[in-house]
Amino acid sequence: MSEKEAKSNLADIAYGLIKRDITEGAFIPGDKLLMSALRERYEIGAGPMREALSRLVAERLVTAESQKGFRVAPMSIAELKDIYFARAQLEAMITELAVERGDESWEAGVIASAHTLSKVTEVHSAEEMLGLWDSRHKAFHLAIARGCGSAKLLELRLTMLEQAERYRQLWLRQTVFSAEALETKREEHRQLLDVLLSGDSTRARRIMFEHMMNPVPIITDIMAARGLTSGD
DSSP states (O other), X not given: OOHHHHHXXXXXXXXXXXXXXXXXXXXXXXXXXXXXXXXXHHTOOHHHHHHHHHHHHHTTSEEEETTTEEEEOOOOHHHHHHHHHHHHHHHHHHHHHHHHHOOHHHHHHHHHHHHHHHTTTOOSSHXXXXXXXXXXXXXXXXXXXXXXXXXXXXXXXXXXXXXXXHHHHHHHHHHHTOHHHHHHHHHHHHHHHHHHHHXXXXXXXXXXXXXXXXXXXXXXXXXXXXXXXXXX
């Protein structure tokens, strides 16, 4: 591996680690991202670290201040609502197309992923529960979306999911660690599955939009309680 390739590889690693820590709340909005502290935390040099931070600036997870370095980007209820509305509209349209275009293989994949998600019960720790449910939840929604038959729409969908992730993590911890909230989500998924398999694409679009927007008031309350409302 050349020196250039090694540096690029380290930048990719740094990017993934910092992004994970921002989206999962290890770094909170406004935190200063000091190069010395980052180098010590991740054991990665300044060059790859700057490249990683520049990528995160482009994704609006980090802000760059002239002569002042980098900070974790602010979060706001206005941005939350905008991202979730756009994401819900896109997911609803993709779902409508999936119901119209999906074949028996698509149906089988959706049913299988829904079943796998419903079986997230026996785990060894709360964090394991969180990770397992989240990965299976994403897999369920991806199985639905794949029926749309458009690679470009799936790319846009992934972009919107990444933009929502910081906000989504607030909702995720509130949901997965509450038996009542988790059961409400299971019931939503059961209803959604029934609609998908009914072949009613118009109703599927409406139900998916509502499903995607349901976390907004929950996240809004969490943000207000934590004072994460800057930028409104």
